[in-house]
Amino acid sequence: SKHNQRDRYRFVFELSLQVIMNLSFPSKLIFGYLLASSFITSQTDAAAPGEISRDTNKRARQLKDTKSPKGTKSPKATKSPKATESPMSDSSPYEVWAADQSNSVPGQTGKGLLGSYLWIWDSESMTDYLKSSSPEQEDTKPISCTPNDEFGPCNLLDVFPQDLTSCKKDNICDMTPLADLPGFGRLHGVLVDPSGRYVTANIFALGGGYVGVIDTKTKEAVALFRVSGVAATMPLRSVHLSTWTKDGSAILVANLHAKMIERIDVVRDEDGIITDLNFNIGAGVYMGKDFNLVEEASWFVGSNAFGNPLIGSVIGSYTDANIGDLTPSGACKESGCLTGLRMVGGSRPNNVPITPVPTANGNAYVTLGGGGLFVLKTDTSPMQIIGEYGNAVVNGAGVVGYEVGNKVFIESGVSASNAGATQSMFSLYVFDDTLFPASGGAVQQNVPAPIQAFKDPNNTNTGGNVDNISTTDMTGQLPQSSTRRDAHGLWPTIDGKYIHINDRIQNIVEVFDAKTSELVNTYDLVSADGKSGRYGPSGPCRAVSVTDDAGLVLNDPAPDLMEISPDGKYFILAFRGPAPVTVAHAAQGSCPGVGIVEITENGRSGKLVGVLRTTNTLDDVIVGTVAGGHPYSGSERSDPHYAITVPKWD
Numbered sequence: 001s002k003h004n005q006r007d008r009y010r011f012v013f014e015l016s017l018q019v020i021m022n023l024s025f026p027s028k029l030i031f032g033y034l035l036a037s038s039f040i041t042s043q044t045d046a047a048a049p050g051e052i053s054r055d056t057n058k059r060a061r062q063l064k065d066t067k068s069p070k071g072t073k074s075p076k077a078t079k080s081p082k083a084t085e086s087p088m089s090d091s092s093p094y095e096v097w098a099a100d101q102s103n104s105v106p107g108q109t110g111k112g113l114l115g116s117y118l119w120i121w122d123s124e125s126m127t128d129y130l131k132s133s134s135p136e137q138e139d140t141k142p143i144s145c146t147p148n149d150e151f152g153p154c155n156l157l158d159v160f161p162q163d164l165t166s167c168k169k170d171n172i173c174d175m176t177p178l179a180d181l182p183g184f185g186r187l188h189g190v191l192v193d194p195s196g197r198y199v200t201a202n203i204f205a206l207g208g209g210y211v212g213v214i215d216t217k218t219k220e221a222v223a224l225f226r227v228s229g230v231a232a233t234m235p236l237r238s239v240h241l242s243t244w245t246k247d248g249s250a251i252l253v254a255n256l257h258a259k260m261i262e263r264i265d266v267v268r269d270e271d272g273i274i275t276d277l278n279f280n281i282g283a284g285v286y287m288g289k290d291f292n293l294v295e296e297a298s299w300f301v302g303s304n305a306f307g308n309p310l311i312g313s314v315i316g317s318y319t320d321a322n323i324g325d326l327t328p329s330g331a332c333k334e335s336g337c338l339t340g341l342r343m344v345g346g347s348r349p350n351n352v353p354i355t356p357v358p359t360a361n362g363n364a365y366v367t368l369g370g371g372g373l374f375v376l377k378t379d380t381s382p383m384q385i386i387g388e389y390g391n392a393v394v395n396g397a398g399v400v401g402y403e404v405g406n407k408v409f410i411e412s413g414v415s416a417s418n419a420g421a422t423q424s425m426f427s428l429y430v431f432d433d434t435l436f437p438a439s440g441g442a443v444q445q446n447v448p449a450p451i452q453a454f455k456d457p458n459n460t461n462t463g464g465n466v467d468n469i470s471t472t473d474m475t476g477q478l479p480q481s482s483t484r485r486d487a488h489g490l491w492p493t494i495d496g497k498y499i500h501i502n503d504r505i506q507n508i509v510e511v512f513d514a515k516t517s518e519l520v521n522t523y524d525l526v527s528a529d530g531k532s533g534r535y536g537p538s539g540p541c542r543a544v545s546v547t548d549d550a551g552l553v554l555n556d557p558a559p560d561l562m563e564i565s566p567d568g569k570y571f572i573l574a575f576r577g578p579a580p581v582t583v584a585h586a587a588q589g590s591c592p593g594v595g596i597v598e599i600t601e602n603g604r605s606g607k608l609v610g611v612l613r614t615t616n617t618l619d620d621v622i623v624g625t626v627a628g629g630h631p632y633s634g635s636e637r638s639d640p641h642y643a644i645t646v647p648k649w650d
Contacts, residue, residue, distance in 0.1 A: 083195040083248025083272050093648040094123045094566050095143070095216070096612065097199065098574055098594045099187040101581040102637040103619040104155045111621050111637075112581035113205055116187030117153040118145060119594070119614050119640070120219075122648055123565070130596065130610050135543040137613060145219040146305040153614070156187055156203070160212055160221050164302040169281070169314040178224075178300065183208020183238075186581060189561060189642030190214070193244040195272050196647040198222065200242040200251055204582070209237030211253055211264075213277060217649035221304040223277045223312040228284070229295035230258035236294075241355045241400075241642075245362065245378055248272075252356040252364055252378060259288035259334070259351050261366055261376060262297065263383065265315075275311070282316025283381040284323070287351040287366070287374065289337040291323040322382040328443035329388060333374075345446040346392025346464040348372035357401035357408060359433045365408055369415065371396025371464040375436055386436050386443060391464025393446050395427050395455075399488055400561065404496045404514050406434045410450075411501055412463065413487040414586050421585035421627040422472040425463060426456040426485040426503060426510070430517050453517035454510075456485050476628030477505050477586055479526075479556050480534065484628075486586045489561045493603035494568030500606070502559040502573065504586055509559075509597070511604055523605045525557045525573075525595065530607030539608040545590040546578050548634035557608070558589030561642040564599075571597040574640040575611060578623070578632040581639045585627035592638040614638040 097120050104115030120143040129140045142152030145159050162179035178184060188204035201212035209227040214220070229235025240256040242264075251264040263283040267276035279297050299312035325337040332340040335347040350370030357365040362379040363386070371391025377384040394410065397420070401410040412427040414420035435448035461471045475482045486504040492514060493500070499512040502525075511521040523530040528537040534555065542555035558576035565572060577592030596610040619637035626632065 083193055083197075083244075083266075083268065092566055094645045095648050096121045096123070096126060096572055096594055096643060096645055097190050097216075098612075098614065098640045098643040099189045099202075100153065100592075100614055100616065101186045101188060101204070101639045101641050102577070102579070102616045103185060103621060104157060104616075106618055106620045108619070108621050111579065112186030112639075113183070114157075114185040116156040116185055116203070117614070117616060117638075118156065118159065118187060118190065118201075119153045119612075120145070121594075121612055126596065126610075126612065129612070135540065140612065143219070145214075154219070156185070156201075158305055159201075159214065159219075160184075160224050160300075161302065161305060164224060164300040164310065166226060166298040166300050167314075168296050168298045173301070174298075181208075184210060188239075188582070189241050190644060191241065191243055191642075192216070192644055192646050194246060194248045197272065198274060199644070199646065200244070202239045202241050204238055204240060204256075206238050206257060207235065209235075209239055209255065209258070211239045211242050211251070213251075213274070216646040218306065220306045220308060221310060222274060223310050224300040225264065225277075225279050225312060226298045226300075227253060227255040227262055228258055228260060228281065228293060228297045230255075230260065230286070230288075230292060231294050232292055234294065240353070243356050243358050243364070245358050245364075246360045250378060251277075252358065254353040254356055254366075256352045256354070256369075259286060259353065261285045261287070261353055261356055261364070261383065263378070277312050279312065279314045280316045280381060281314060281318050282320035283383055284318075284321040285374075285376060285383050285385065286321065286323040287333050287353060287368070289325045289332065289334045291325075293318060316381065320382060322384070327385050327388045327445075329445050331388065331445060343390055343445070345390030346372065347390055349391070354398050355400045357403070357410065359403045359408060361433050361436070361438075363433060363436060365401055365410055365431065367398025367401065367410060367412075369397050369417070371398065371412070373398060373410065375431075377439070380439075387448075388443060389446050389450070392466065393464075394429055394450065395425065395459075395465040396463030397425070400490050402490055402492055402499070403433065404492050404499070406432055407514065408433050409453075409490060409499050409512075409514075411487040411490050413504070414484070414583075415463065416583045418585070418627070419462070420583065422460070422474055423462045424456070424458055424460045424473040424484040424486070425465070426454070426487040426501075427452070427459065427465075428454040428487070428499075428501065428512065428517070451517060453512065454519055458483060458485065477588060478553055478629060479505075479507055480553065482506070482628070484586070489559060489573060491562050491564055491571060493599060494564055495603065498603040500562075500571060502562065504558055504560060504576075507557050507559065509606060521601075521604045523607065525559055525597070525608045526555050528607070530600070530605060540611050541575070541591040541595070541608065544593070544611050544613045546592075546634060546636045548636065549578070549630070549632050552578055552590055552630050552632055552634070554590050556588070556590040557595055557611075558587050559595060560587065560640070563644045565645055566647075569599060570609075571599060571606060572643045572645055573597060574643040576641070577636060577639040578630070578634065579621075579637050579639060580626070582641065584629070588626050588629035588632070592636065592640055594640065594643045614640055
């Protein structure tokens with residue numbers, strides 16, 4: 001070991017000193033110089049540049065750097081270095097992470113209420129599985145996240161121990177353990193930072209409102225926060241998805257039920273290791289009307305599963321946050337406020353934020369459940385609205401997006417609410433991020449105008465859309481009969497030439513040219529070649545489909561959120577299960593797990609080549625009726641919602 005190696009160096013050094021004492025003076029000088037040079041070289045070899053041990057990492061996280069100041073200064077001016085680039089190259093090994101929303105504790109009264117599972121596989125075992133001719137995955141073992149477990153999946157309740165307690169600003173702490181707090185369940189997604197070293201853990205159960213940070217190298221929890229509670233009579237909060245700014249200096253949190261985008265400021269050392277995380281309550285933007293704070297944000301203290309202390313704090317003041325009813329143009333943020341100019345370009349009837357999509361210019365495009373969109377300047381305190389759009393311009397429901405060059409691609413799908421059960425929506429919008437002001441100033445409604453790149457001719461007239469014919473589509477979600485559409489996952493090819501968008505109901509992927517924004521191809525996720533649909537030779541989903549309910553349609557991937565492998569060979573997609581926890585009216589599937597799509601035709605197409613199956617039969621909640629789907633009566637409850645890739649660290 002390195003410690004033994006250093007002991008040997010010390011022994012040789014001390015023995016050499018004794019030899020020097022018996023030499024003449026000139027010989028002492030020569031021998032001493034040679035000895036010193038040799039010792040310095042040996043110490044350099046013993047600790048390679050950039051190497052960080054677990055002990056060093058632990059000490060770094062215990063450091064408390066200077067807190068970000070209140071006021072309007074950009075956090076970039078006060079924060080430590082930006083996140084370093086991810087070490088992944090075309091040939092680097094990586095890991096696949098998938099967030100499974102199902103309960104990890106039996107006996108719950110509803111789906112996604114307590115606990116969840118995080119599934120992790122390394123790319124080597126995934127590749128071995130793809131090379132095999134058998135769908136069996138006995139040798140494809142998920143990785144553990146805790147010191148006492150040999151294999152995964154990782155139980156959310158173990159990653160974030162249930163004896164953690166919370167503190168509010170000024171170290172006002174509550175000794176109530178996490179186990180006694182509501183809503184710690186439904187892991188909706190993990191999203192990776194620019195360095196690949198950390199992910200946010202988004203825990204989506206209504207009323208919970210938790211967001212954590214996990215170290216992808218050690219698999220240990222780094223921090224846990226609870227977002228602001230906003231309502232008239234009870235704390236309404238939930239974390240849908242939280243994204244990292246492009247430079248890794250902040251986490252943008254979509255507090256969905258509170259209708260807020262909140263910010264956690266990230267402090268790093270010179271190696272990009274996070275040393276502090278400060279929940280900046282003065283940086284938030286409220287997007288509803290009649291702001292009423294019921295419970296302040298908090299952070300959790302205690303030790304993670306490895307015995308290392310969590311970090312975090314709450315800074316700032318709600319009086320500095322952007323909590324008014326009006327946008328910079330003078331219009332209502334959300335339709336129905338008591339004052340404000342007339343909103344043009346449609347309305348914004350329900351401003352639950354879905355996803356903040358970050359850009360290299362420090363902006364974030366916030367998709368909204370009821371349609372419409374806000375663009376935020378994220379590096380000011382509070383964050384500023386620099387773009388505002390009605391739902392006739394950007395139809396709902398907004399989902400996710402991605403920046404390619406200076407273009408930002410935003411998709412819209414069906415509503416997650418019960419109204420979405422009779423909706424059909426597949427639309428794509430493209431914004432030029434360079435057209436927004438570098439700092440605040442005058443803002444006009446719906447300016448700069450986005451390009452409507454695609455709108456399916458069978459979209460229902462919902463979410464602000466008025467271009468089509470019908471207001472409902474009653475065909476359900478069964479793949480052999482439904483005509484409904486639901487755009488959901490979106491990601492570019494590794495070279496940025498094409499944008500792939502999946503349809504969660506139709507089990508297809510639409511491919512757009514990123515330069516022209518034109519639809520150039522469609523491939524399916526049910527056939528072996530990606531071209532033959534349900535009537536050709538079947539793809540891998542059928543072989544691993546759930547079979548304990550004869551009425552469940554087989555070979556129904558129900559693709560959800562996705563990313564690309566670092567070598568650019570595969571898209572990694574979450575496949576939903578037969579007991580969907582969220583958006584059940586558009587997300588019932590038969591092969592829960594992670595779909596592996598091989599990218600073909602130089603990025604213009606693809607085909608499903610494997611499914612890393614997940615399973616959960618511990619959760620015993622009753623499924624009941626699934627709108628437009630099958631009333632599943634079997635025992636499988638696994639329900640992955642988001643899949644990503646992260647580096648595999650040495």
